[in-house]
Amino acid sequence: MxxxxxxxxxxxxxxxxxxxxxxxxxxxxxxxxxxxxxxxxxxxxxxxxxxxxxxxxxxxxxxxxxxxxxxxxxxxxxxxxxxxxxxxxxxxxxxxxxxxxxxxxxxxxxxxxxxxxxxxxxxxxxxxxxxxxxxxxxxxxxxxxxxxxxxxxxxxxxxxxxxxxxxxxxxxxxGGQDWNSEHRFDRHNVLTTELALRVAEFCDVATVLGEKQVSLASLLAASGLQAQQADLGRRADAGIVRRDGLVIALETTASVGEAFRRKMAKWVQILQRHPTYELPLVVLVVDVSTPSQATSAAAKNTANFEIQAAIREAVRDYPGTSLNRTASRLGMVSWADWFPGPHEVSSSFEELTASFLARGTDDGEEGWRPVRLLDENELHYREGSADAGETIAMNARILAGSPYWLRPGTVPRTDQYLLDQVDGNRIDALTDPSLPDRMTGPGFTQPVAGRKWRRLVSVAPTPEFLTDA
Structure with missing residues (x-):
């Protein structure tokens, strides 16, 4: 490699x-x-x-x-x-x-x-x-x-x-959600952000999503489904959206304990309950244990072993069906596998190659097999399409947290959404969407000279249905 x-x-x-x-x-x-x-x-x-x-x-x-x-x-x-x-x-x-x-x-x-x-x-x-x-x-x-x-x-x-x-x-x-503060694990958050930015910069993906946008409730809502009460707060650490709309949910971890094993079991239960046509999701565990552990053979083997053991146990308890094997939707990789040294990158990163259990495949019942997550033939998603990936990317373009080079392009009509909510079908919306300054440009930081008014809705001469009364 x-x-x-x-x-x-x-x-x-x-x-x-x-x-x-x-x-x-x-x-x-x-x-x-x-x-x-x-x-x-x-x-x-x-x-x-x-x-x-x-x-x-x-x-x-x-x-x-x-x-x-x-x-x-x-x-x-x-x-x-x-x-x-x-x-x-x-x-x-x-x-x-x-x-x-x-x-x-x-x-x-x-x-x-x-x-x-x-x-x-x-x-x-x-x-x-x-x-x-x-x-x-x-x-x-x-x-x-x-x-x-x-x-x-x-x-x-x-x-x-x-x-x-x-x-x-x-x-x-x-993104239409509450403003709240949950930054307890700074190393975890910074490494997750760094990984997503590197994927957005070097890999052929539709977009990347932050933790706030990768909630189970949001992903299921796209299929018209509701998350169970116990799963309403469940979300991944970040998301990578493939061109065909498949979401690769990142779960970064530096240690493996009982809480991690419960998390894996819960994710596998969700994957077993919802096939990809309901939940277009693959979960990838990223081992971000400290560099001192990564360079210590004993510690590295222990970390890998514990993550693999947790995945094996979860897949054994919730194997799914022949058409929806949970083993094919839960993989793992270590930071050092993709980035073996300071500012170094291995060839396996460009296609996001990770390890998945070989159980239920032609490779045998045990062991691990490499899977290129960005290869649509290797990790097949039957319901995927270019339109599905573009829809997610289009919605992500209006988010200020999206990397600036992913924001140019068609964006949703947020002004029309407001009119739809008040049943204003007979009011003409703006010709162009009302967006923050530089929303689709190279950043949000171009200064605004003087007063700049922002219109939400421009109403022409008073419509007849308002004057008839």
Whole structure:
């Protein structure tokens, strides 16, 4: 199996200082020693801190303003596209490094430690800022230390900010779901985001989706089905959408315990209950145990063994049917299999080759077989079509958390959706959809000069049905 540098792969990003080959490698360069980071600071904490401690946060004094003042500023058009990009990124991916945020938004400025555009959402409590405090990073000068963004601690502030957003902007940030904070495992989130960005940059996929968009309820709703009550909160860590509409749900894990085994058993139960024509889903477990474990033969074998054992046990208890074998819908791969060294990539990554149980196939009843997940002949999805993949990609284009190079193209008519909800069939919608600035361009960060009005619906002369009364 050949290995190349990320810079040698053909990239879908034309010009970006924060493409994968230039970003810090969060796995091999020791950004995280454990699953969580202790370097988070919110504006509310900064305001409460004594003056003698504020300087240790690293936050410039003028960066933090009052919450009401910040919300007032956010209701203007100043830095509006950049704010949408940042809020959409943390909403979809939970935790992003500043380099990942710059890559998603397509903006050099967002790669700065404290970009001016994010002062207002940080001060309002919608964003929290943190430094990676592990390894060599903690010894670097503050200006060069890797930092991260996530959802802030003032969840209620979004309800106030929401009043100043168009419907399209609200959907761009949240995807129509609640604004909430769940960033407990920073290493897990950053590695998941990094993997999705690398897939979006180098692989031939329709789109990638953050955790918020890969819920079981949403996937089943596309087939007109409802998730069971116990499964309403179930979601994968991220999703990769194939061109034919098949969703590869990523489950990243650094350790295997009883909770992980229960999770695998639950996923296999769901896969057995819903064939691909109801749930176009394949689950891929990605082993992201620390590099020290990956380079230790004993630890690596133990991690692989435990993941394989959990999958074997789940598939044994819920094998599915001859036309819907759960063994063919649950696979595994390790980070080191695809990325064997810092900024290195193996040939197996381009087609997303992973290991699946050979049970029930011509290869035999035991053992593991390699499967190229992006090969539609090797991992067949009978109900797939180019239209199915394009539909998901089209919906993802309006999300601010989607990588900027995946956003150009046809987008849904969000203005028409509002008219449909109020039975406004006799009102002409806008000729062009109402979208946030630069929604389909290279990013959300082009400044808006002066006042720019956003219309949701343009009504011509008063319709007769309104004047008849």
């Amino acid at each position: 050949s290995t190349r540098h990320l810079a040698d792969l053909p990239s879908r990003i034309e010009s970006d200082p924060f493409c994968a080959a230039r970003r810090v490698d969060p796995y091999w360069e020791g950004m995280f020693a454990t699953g969580s980071s202790d370097g988070w600071v919110s504006a509310s904490q900064h305001r409460r801190a004594p003056a003698s401690q504020m300087r240790w946060s690293g936050i410039p004094t003028r960066y933090v303003t009052g919450q009401e003042e910040a919300l007032k500023e956010m209701r203007t058009n100043r830095h509006r596209p950049s704010i949408l990009a940042a809020l959409g990124a943390v909403s979809s991916w939970r935790t992003v490094t500043r380099e990942q945020l710059a890559c998603i938004a397509g903006s050099r400025v967002m790669g700065n430690t404290y970009p001016a555009a994010l002062s207002a959402p940080f001060s309002a409590g919608l964003l929290a800022h943190g430094y990676v405090s592990a390894g060599m990073n903690r010894l670097a000068p503050a200006s060069q230390r890797m930092s991260m963004w996530t959802v802030g601690d003032q969840i209620d502030a979004y309800a106030q900010y929401r009043k100043s957003l168009t419907f399209a902007e609200h959907i761009a940030i949240t």
